[in-house]
Amino acid sequence: MNKLMIDNTVGVDIENINRFKNIALNKKFLSKIYTKKELAYCLNKKNPPQHLAVRYCAKEAVIKACNARNIEINEYNQIEILNKKNGVPYINIIKSGIQHKVNINISLSHCKDIAIAFAIISTKIEVKKEHKDKNKKTKNNKNNKPKNK
Ligand SMILES: CC(C)(COP(=O)(O)OP(=O)(O)OC[C@H]1O[C@@H](n2cnc3c(N)ncnc32)[C@H](O)[C@@H]1OP(=O)(O)O)[C@@H](O)C(=O)NCCC(=O)NCCS
Numbered sequence: 001m002n003k004l005m006i007d008n009t010v011g012v013d014i015e016n017i018n019r020f021k022n023i024a025l026n027k028k029f030l031s032k033i034y035t036k037k038e039l040a041y042c043l044n045k046k047n048p049p050q051h052l053a054v055r056y057c058a059k060e061a062v063i064k065a066c067n068a069r070n071i072e073i074n075e076y077n078q079i080e081i082l083n084k085k086n087g088v089p090y091i092n093i094i095k096s097g098i099q100h101k102v103n104i105n106i107s108l109s110h111c112k113d114i115a116i117a118f119a120i121i122s123t124k125i126e127v128k129k130e131h132k133d134k135n136k137k138t139k140n141n142k143n144n145k146p147k148n149k
Pocket of ligand 1: 050051054083086087088089108109110111
């Protein structure tokens, strides 16, 4: 029987929130980087730059974790960060085909000046289990090695 193992790759990014103060007013940039749902979430918050910054971090972190497995994502707005009712963030990959293949988890945090995000991609891989007899054979072979004269 084959053995199931978990294969993980991670990504991380950190940003200075100050950079996002002007960006929050640049509509062209906003639509290039963020989806409509993300903008609705961030721009309705008391301090939009920290939510924009942390989502930018999350997108970069996802790209890094994806690069580690040769998964190509070409546009920032193909990676959508949404929140569950309890606030827990999750990823929605808009590029067709990818969402079904990988499971991406993220965690976000921001303080006054800094935003940071981690992303982890986990996939189950099947590893062939070696047959017991095969192991025995290998051991025996070791023992049967001709001794050096
Ligand atoms: C979840 C919680 C710990 C976040 O801590 P915080 O210092 O206020 O905020 P941070 O800057 O570190 O993180 C903010 C991000 O956490 C994420 N977040 C929010 N609620 C979350 C939750 N329940 N679980 C995981 N992540 C959460 C969000 O992505 C948020 O950023 P966003 O609004 O831009 O999406 C805090 O909101 C909290 O205490 N929640 C409810 C009570 C609770 O569960 N307390 C723990 C008792 S032991």
